Amino acid sequence: MSDPGMHVADAVRTGTVVEAVGTDRSIGQLVATATAEMSALVHDEIALAKAELRQDVRRGVMGGAAISVAGVFALFSLPVLSFAAAYGIHNLGLGLAWSFLIVGGAFLVLAGLAAGLALLKFKKVKPPEKTIASAKQTAAVLQNVKPHPREVGKRVKSVARSSA
Numbered sequence: 206m207s208d209p210g211m212h213v214a215d216a217v218r219t220g221t222v223v224e225a226v227g228t229d230r231s232i233g234q235l236v237a238t239a240t241a242e243m244s245a246l247v248h249d250e251i252a253l254a255k256a257e258l259r260q261d262v263r264r265g266v267m268g269g270a271a272i273s274v275a276g277v278f279a280l281f282s283l284p285v286l287s288f289a290a291a292y293g294i295h296n297l298g299l300g301l302a303w304s305f306l307i308v309g310g311a312f313l314v315l316a317g318l319a320a321g322l323a324l325l326k327f328k329k330v331k332p333p334e335k336t337i338a339s340a341k342q343t344a345a346v347l348q349n350v351k352p353h354p355r356e357v358g359k360r361v362k363s364v365a366r367s368s369a
Contacts, residue, residue: 287312 230238287308294304 290311291301291304291308294307295301299307
C-alpha cells in the first residue's frame, strides 16, 4: 500500500493541487466540474498568451527604439565621414575641391545603384492574380442571382422605423 502522506508531500513539492475525489458525485456533476476546469484552463492559457505577447511587444518596442537611435547616429556620422574621406583624399595630393567632388560622386554612384536595385525589385511586383480571379468569379455569380419570387396576392406590411 502507498503512504497517503507521501502523495501530499509530492503534491506540495510539485505545486499541484490535490483534492479528495468523492464517489457520490453524479455524472452530470462530473461533467460540470470537467467543463468548469476546462474553461479555467482555457482562460489561464489565454492569460499566459497575453502576458507573453505583452512581453514580446515590450521587447519589440525597445528594439525598435534602439534601431531608431542607431539610425539617427549613423545619419549624423555621414557628413563627418564624408569630410574625413575628402580630407583623406586631399592628403594624398589632390586639390581640396577635387577631393570633395570625388566623395560626392561616390555618393551619387551609390545612390544610382540603390535606385537601380529598387527599380528591379518594383518590376517584379505583380498584381494579386488569384484574388482578382476570385473577385471576378464572385461578381459573375452575383450578377446571375435573381431575387426570391414573392406571391402577388400577399401584401407586405411596411415596418415603421424607430429613427423616423
